[in-house]
Every structure is written in structure tokens, then in C-alpha cells.
Amino acid sequence: MGLLYEEAGPAAAAGSQLHPVIKAFLCGSISGTCCTLLFQPLDLIKTRLQALQPSDHGSRRVGMVAVLLRVVRTESLLGLWKGMSPSIVRCVPGVGIYFGTLHSLKQHFLRGRPPTALESLMLGVGSRSVAGVCTSPLTVVKTRFESGRYGYESICTALRSIYHNEGHRGLFSGLTATLLRDAPFSGIYLMFYSQTKGIVLHGTDQLDAAFVPAVNFSCGIFAGILASLVTQPADVIKTHMQLSPGRFQWIGQAVAFIFKDHGLRGFFQGSVPRALRRTLMAAMAWTVYEEMMAKMGLKC
Known part of the structure; x- marks a missing residue:
């Protein structure tokens, strides 16, 4: 991602005084906000x-449609957006930190040349790890809000309650599993995204500007599906550790519990809605991010 300034209209002129990393942070935050709301x-x-x-449904499998209808029936349509506040508070800085770190690392190590597949993998892992550690307390709060098991009144109340009852470990519960999920996802996603985009655009000197977002989004969909499937087990482990930190002190305990109660299928519980969300969210985030960076006068 070379630091190449071009004439990009009023938006570029207005933001020309900002440091490129700040621009990347702002673009990432805005794209993250749009995707989180949606x-x-x-x-x-x-x-x-x-x-x-298992006692919630006996031997009958529960699918995402059944859960959706249950939430709407018992908590109203707006219940589907429960946990929206911690999601926004986490994603706005989180996605911003990710893209800001990624831009900084590309500038430092690549100096304008396209990354190789391995470099893309490492850049994605490193950037997501930084963002994951910084936003871990908010990730814990978000997961608990969404589960419906906790009656926290606000984000601040939740953070105080977790720290008071569980100490700093509670604020970072499931961090290892989160990083094992998010870091590989981002690394694999960025690798497939960069390589697929390079293959699609190879040999095209000029691509109509109207088709650029469609190309970016399509490449993002492909990369997101692959990355979601690989990292699904870590997401299930992370959820269990954050919802029951006193029960699961380390990853092995959560793995044993999931396998005992749900079998191998348990490690892919929720894979369909997660794959849909992560794939569409990542594809849209990258599309919006690259469009905004171009308008600010920076090439990705």
C-alpha cells in the first residue's frame, strides 16, 4: 500500500493535513460502523x-431460523440488535486500529510493493492481534450482552461488574481463543483477498472505476468464506470461555466440554450465521475502506 498522493478531489484536499495512519484509522472506523449496524x-x-x-432443545437440532424467530417472539424485532452498543464501541476503534496498524506495517516493511502471500498472512495476523488485545474487554462485554444470560445495564456497569467479580482476568477471558480465531482469520482473509484481487486484475491496465467496488467485494466474499470455515472452532471455544469464565480456566477445558456435550458438530455450531456475517462484513469493510482511502488521496 504505497503512500501515493494523487489528485482525488475535495476529500483529499480536506484530509491532506492528516497523517496517513490516522486516515487509515478513520476509514476503517467508518467502514466498521456501517458493517456492525447492518x-x-x-x-x-x-x-x-x-x-x-443440550437441555435447551433435547435431541432436536436448533437452526438459525428457529433462534431468529425465538428472539423476535420473546424480545421483539429490536432484540436482534441486542449488544449493539458494545459492538459499536468495540468495532469502531477495533477496525480502525486494525486498518491503521496494517497501513503502518505495509509502509514500514513493503515500501509500496505488492505483498507476497506469506507477507499478507503475517500482516493480517499482526494487525488483528494488536486490535484484538486492545479491544478484548469490550469483546467480553459484547458476547455477554448478546447471550441474554447477563443483565448488565450499560457497558460501564458491565466492565465494573466483571472487574469487581472476576478481576482483570475476567476482562481478558477467552483472549487466547479470540486471537486464535481472529488473527488466523485476518491473515488468511488478507492473503486470499490480496492474491485473488491480483489474479483478477492481472493484465488489466485500466479498470472502469464503476467496477472496482464490485471486484473488491467479490474477492472479499471468496476470501471470507474460506477464512470463516478455518477459524469456526476457535470462535465456539471463545464464546464458551467468555460466557463461563469460572468454569473454563483454559482452552483445553472448553474443548473437552464442547466435545463431550455436542461432539465434533459442536465446534461448528453457529457456523452459518458467522460465515454470513464475517464474510459480508469483511467484504463490505474492505470495499468501503478502499473507496474512502482513494477519496482521501491514498492508494491501498
């Missing part, structure tokens, strides 16, 4: 599916 119901359904106990 896809929050899928995240809530995924969390509810993963939080189900």
Missing part, C-alpha cells in the same frame, strides 16, 4: 446458537 443480528444469532445447552 450485520449485528447475524452475530447475535451466532452467539445464541453457540450458547445453547
Whole structure:
């Protein structure tokens, strides 16, 4: 992502005084906000599916449609956006930190040349790890809000309650599983996204500007599906550890519990809504991010 300034209209002139990393942070935050508002119901359904106990449904499998209808019936349509506040508070800085860190790392290590597949993987892992550690307390709060098991009145109340009852460990419960989910997802996603985009655009000297967002979005969909499937088990483990931190002190305990109660299928509980959300969210976030960066006068 070379630091190449071009004439990009009033938007570029207005933001020309900002540091490129700040521009990347702002573009990432805005794209993250749009995506979070749009896809929050899928995240809530995924969390509810993963939080189900065998006694909740007996031998009958519960799908995402059944969970959706249950939420709407018992909590109204707006219940699908439960956990919206912590999601926004987490994603706005989280996506911003990710894109800001990614831009900074590209500038430092690549100096304008396209990344190789391995470099894309490492850049994605490193950027997401930084963002994951910074937003871990908010991720815990978001998961608990979405589960419907906790009656926190606000984000601040939740943070105080978790710290008071569980200490700092509670604020970072499931962090290892979160990083095992998010870091590989971002690395695999960025690798497939960069390589697929390079293949699609190879040999095209000039591409009509109207088709650029469609190309970016299509490449993002492909990369997101692959990355979601690979990292689904870590997402299930993360959810269980954050909902029951006193029960699961380390990853092995959560793995044993999931396998005992749900079998191998349990590690892919909620995979459909998560794949839909993560794939569409990542594709849209990258599309919006690259469009905004271009308008600010920066090339990705």
C-alpha cells in the first residue's frame, strides 16, 4: 500500500493535513460502523446458537431460523440488535486500529510493493492481534450482552461488574481463543483477498472505476468464506470461555466440554450465521475502506 498522493478531489484536499495512519484509522472506523449496524443480528444469532445447552432443545437440532424467530417472539424485532452498543464501541476503534496498524506495517516493511502471500498472512495476523488485545474487554462485554444470560445495564456497569467479580482476568477471558480465531482469520482473509484481487486484475491496465467496488467485494466474499470455515472452532471455544469464565480456566477445558456435550458438530455450531456475517462484513469493510482511502488521496 504505497503512500501515493494523487489528485482525488475535495476529500483529499480536506484530509491532506492528516497523517496517513490516522486516515487509515478513520476509514476503517467508518467502514466498521456501517458493517456492525447492518450485520449485528447475524452475530447475535451466532452467539445464541453457540450458547445453547443440550437441555435447551433435547435431541432436536436448533437452526438459525428457529433462534431468529425465538428472539423476535420473546424480545421483539429490536432484540436482534441486542449488544449493539458494545459492538459499536468495540468495532469502531477495533477496525480502525486494525486498518491503521496494517497501513503502518505495509509502509514500514513493503515500501509500496505488492505483498507476497506469506507477507499478507503475517500482516493480517499482526494487525488483528494488536486490535484484538486492545479491544478484548469490550469483546467480553459484547458476547455477554448478546447471550441474554447477563443483565448488565450499560457497558460501564458491565466492565465494573466483571472487574469487581472476576478481576482483570475476567476482562481478558477467552483472549487466547479470540486471537486464535481472529488473527488466523485476518491473515488468511488478507492473503486470499490480496492474491485473488491480483489474479483478477492481472493484465488489466485500466479498470472502469464503476467496477472496482464490485471486484473488491467479490474477492472479499471468496476470501471470507474460506477464512470463516478455518477459524469456526476457535470462535465456539471463545464464546464458551467468555460466557463461563469460572468454569473454563483454559482452552483445553472448553474443548473437552464442547466435545463431550455436542461432539465434533459442536465446534461448528453457529457456523452459518458467522460465515454470513464475517464474510459480508469483511467484504463490505474492505470495499468501503478502499473507496474512502482513494477519496482521501491514498492508494491501498
